Amino acid sequence: MVNAGRICCIAAPFLLSVGVLVCMVLLFVAGTSSGDKGTNDLYFLKINLTDLTLSTSANLPSEIDGANTTILGGALQAAKQALGMKDYYTIYLRSYCSWNGNDVYANCTDSKTYFWFNPIEVWGLNDTGISVDDYLPRSFRDGLDSYHAASKAMFVLYAAALAASCLTILVGFSAIFSRWGSFFTTFFAAAMAVATIGATGTATAIFLILRTALNHTLKDDYGIHSSVGTKALAVTWIGTVFAVAAAFFWLLSVCCCSSRSPYNPGSREARRTRAEKTPYTYERVGSPYLGPSDQQAVPLSNLGPGNHGGGYVPPYQHPRGAAYEPFRAQQGV
Structure with a gap:
């Protein structure tokens, strides 16, 4: 028999788990459909090349002072003129989008497992006849390598958070009938919380590192500006708060709100002898020596x-x- 109090007890963690699932789904579908401004606004990093400026000395030989800057500038100029570099690039969990002018999110790539955005490859800098790998600043290479290495862990953690939220909701239905259901649901909720915390922390750290690396190398000399997507970070942090709260309330529901009713004839409580005062029992009167x-x-x-x-x-x-x-x-x- 389903107890109304039991349903109210697990309503909060159940709804919080659904909130985690919604946040994870939004991050997974972001950047998968061209022109979809609703979910495509949930990018982790945006690169703005509208203010791209190339030095007049971009094609000077590398033997002069500032050779590294000259070679990279020459590659950027060739890529912009010949390879059609876009004005904007937005990076997501599984893809990226690019466009010119007001044609927002016009070109979104297919979703890819363990995706990472390599600006050298995407912009075709090595396809211009100039190999820039050996001339990139160390800070830029270190930031790009850190992002590449952490992108796999980030994807695994987000996928684990998505799967754990689904399992928490499915197993959570059993918690309506007993506290044993809450006990088993708590394990999945704990896994959901751990995976969500790890994914959010990793994404926040690596995209801040990537933004710093890009701006340090490209902003001052070439006018290429990168910014972190606040909406995507807000969604993932909200999902993290939901996951932690859901795990706590699922654990609390193990100890509270039993689904058994004391008036159920089949319950142990109902079989216990109860001494209750009825309106038909006699009351003690006053002393017979004093009268009533x-x-x-x-x-x-x-x-x-x-x-x-x-x-x-x-x-x-x-x-x-x-x-x-x-x-x-x-x-x-």
Whole structure:
């Protein structure tokens, strides 16, 4: 039998788990459909090349001072003119989008497992006849390598969070009927919380590192500006708060709100003997030596031979063996 109190007890963690699932799904579908401004706004990083400026010395030979900057500038100029670099690039969990002008999110790539955005490959800098790998600043290479290495762990953690949220919701239905259901659901909820915390922390860290690396190398010299997507970070952090709260309330539901009703004939509580006061039990009256008070009962009648007036006779004046009748309230006389 389903207890209404039990349903109310697990409603909060159940709804929080659904909230985690919604947040994870939004991050997974973001960047998968061209022109979808609703979910495509949930990017982790945006690169703006509208202010791209190339030095007039971009094609000077590498032997002069500032050779690394010159070679990278030449590659950027060739890529912009010949390979059609876009004005904007937005990076998501499984893909990226690019567009020019007002044609927002026009070109979104297919979703890919363990996706990572390699600007050298995407912009085709090595396809311009100039190999820039050996001329990139160390900070840029270190930031890009860190992002590449952590992108796999980030995807695994987000996938685990998505799967754990689904399992938490499915197993959570069993918690309606017993606290054992809450006990098993708590394990999946704990896994959901751990995976979500790990995914959110990893994503926040690596995209901040990538933004810093890109801006340090490309912003001042070439006008290429990168920014972290606040909406995507807000969604993933909200999902993390939901996951932690859901795990806590699932654990709390193990100890509280039993689904068994004490009035269920089949329950152990119902089989226990209960001593309850009924309105038909006799109350103790005053001392027979003092007589009844105004609020106490008096005999219906006195059957003793010495009381012809029918008044009250204390028990010590009754003849031996005389009958003694039960009491009734004075209001009923």
